[in-house]
Amino acid sequence: MRFATRSDLEEYIGSLKKQQQKQRVLVCMGTGCLAKGAEAVYRRFAEVLAREGLDVLLVLDREDVVKQHFALCPTGCMGICETGPRVRVEPHGIQYLRVRPEDVEEIVEETLKKGNIVYRLVQSEVLPDGRVQHWPLIKDDPFYRKQVRLVLRNCGTIDPENLDEYLARDGYLALARVLTEMTPEDVIGEIMKSGLRGRGGGGFPTGRKWQFARMVKADKKYVICNGDEGDPGAFMNRCLMEGDPHAVLEGLVIAGYAIGAQEGYIYVRAEYPLAVKRLRKAIQDAYQAGLLGENILGTGFRFDIRIKEGAGAFVCGEETALIASIEGKRGMPNPRPPYPAQKGLFGKPTVINNVETLANVPAIILHGAEWFRSFGTATSPGTKTFALTGKVKNTGLVEVPMGITLRELIFDVGGGIQNGKRFKAVQIGGPSGGCLPEAFLDLPVDYDSLCGAGAIMGSGGLVVLDEDTCIVEVARFFMSFTQSESCGKCVPCREGTKHMLNILQKIVDGKATLEDLALLEETALVVKDASLCGLGKTAPNPVLTTLRYFRDEYIDHVVHKVCPAQVCQAMREFWIDPEKCRACGKCARVCPVSCISGRPKVPYVIDQAKCIKCGSCFEACPFDAIVIKWRRKGNA
């Protein structure tokens, strides 16, 4: 099917809506569910539906016939990956979790044929009084109740590899409207009015960015979709590219039209093979349908999209480094100005937008800026997707209106902390963000509030930490990440992150002094102020926020040599239980620093001053006589 005009497209969409299958079995095929065996579940459904004659795709519009038939549909991420593979039955909105191939028969028999719910496969919770509460319907599930799915509207409900499914949900209608009714200035005006801000983390107004690039005169311009989601702990963009690739393409074409570009690139990180595969399929289908390429919908507008795969470098998420990488160079950043909007890819004006930003665009055009502003807050309108992970009950992909509090996000949507543990902190914004303690739980999640607290929105990684997590070790972990990802171009970042990492290592090894702590803070401020690009400028954030909100824990490590979370191995002590020791001498023989001594028939003793806490003796002892004690404050 190739659409020559807008009315062709509209007519086709109208016919799709009429034949839309009302009864659908949706099987999540996101990376998470696939890892849990979703493919076997999907195949089993196909077999059983075929055997039962329930798989006929109906194009008739007669209720009575349609009712008996089910369309099987592989989808993108449904959100709550931990409970995968997930299956959803429409139109009832029944959701099943942890579905195995052997459960399929029962679902077909009970739910599809009789409309009954298979309770053993639904989301449930044991209430404090011992009763079990089931949540068979999506609309009742607390995980979904506070979510507003604008960007993820199609994620988990359509087959991402099928263009018709996207079209049936008014896909490419925004593009059609833009090309036939709106001037580029109108488009920019509408996006400005909507107040959409960059979802990659910085929060720069998207409309303004487009306007800058629009104003520059040049023979060629480019738009780039930044899918280099490198933050550890973030996977929202992956889900979006995997689950609704056409929305990203449509947004990119509209951006191209607005600034006057005819070429777009999608830069995807190497670790996302499934996203690349689905984007490629989407691009191919869009070309065939006349929604990409020459003379789109007969308007004379031309636009081409290419995919560039990254090769593993976090710094390439930074605009100027990403441009260098697309040009085939080392992905090193360049000083700004000139900004990419003036001089970007191959020296031409370039706009770079995050995946999520672009996926918002078609919806804003279709429903208008006012509609978009009805979600979120005045300064941060709309919604934000988050990857909710760590020690939280419901880990997965969520989308909430801006301005929701961290407490609602973690305790209502996320279901609270796993295993009845205590909440300790939430790490927001990845290696460039910060750790916020309990006192900030009622902070509204929007660009400005988070900035004020020393964290950043970031692209949306949200890692929940409980009392078993050592804050200092987490800070060290982030620093080791940014240190190894520093490209080495500017001195403050290259050397500063290295020194900060060394000091943090000293702290977790129990060898640091209070002077080290002061030096750490001083270095952090220099790196923040003097680095060339965003990577270095934000790298100290995890250290600075933890120093600000969890200084006591640093002091415990530095002064008392105690790790309250019992994580840092150097804060342990090994003792020999004289009751159990048979004086065999094995421990003394394996000890690399010869700090265990003893005589035959007398229990051996470890010299605590010399012990390096390697644990060799613990593993060697055949009688379990070695006990590990965590140091506590005061018992040194």
Place this chain on the structure above:
Amino acid sequence: MERLEPEVALGRSFEKVNAILEKHGYDSANLIAILQEIQEEYRYLPEEILTYVATALRVSPAYVYGVATFYAQFSLKPKGRHIIRVCDGTACHVKGSEKVLRAVREYLGLREGENTTPDLLFTVETVACIGACALAPVMAVDNEVFGPMDEERARQIIEEIEKRSEVS
């Protein structure tokens, strides 16, 4: 799959490299994609080929070498037939990815500083995030993601692949 020893691969003509260069129009803007495809073919980037690519693209060997060493994906040493990537992203890290890595390395008998088994069957890497954090800790073998992992499951998965490799 045909097993290529590095020496054998090098002994071959540059036919395949030429085809890759041709496909990308001898354009140095496509250098990263070119290197990715070469690495797909040879499982690493042999030095001779890097020099050859530089000449063909009319850039200096230092330029190509610079790109090849900048990105984590590229390896100048032969890689194993199967790439095991243990995720050490934030979510995996707080859920014990280090134990998984230790178990994998121990099972394969890798010494410190070694990432590839002597029989070139496995290469073990850590990555900053696979993006499947909800299943943390995760591990990917080639392009298949597994999770949540513990030491025992990691060993089982590798054993499984070893068995399959013996058969093929």
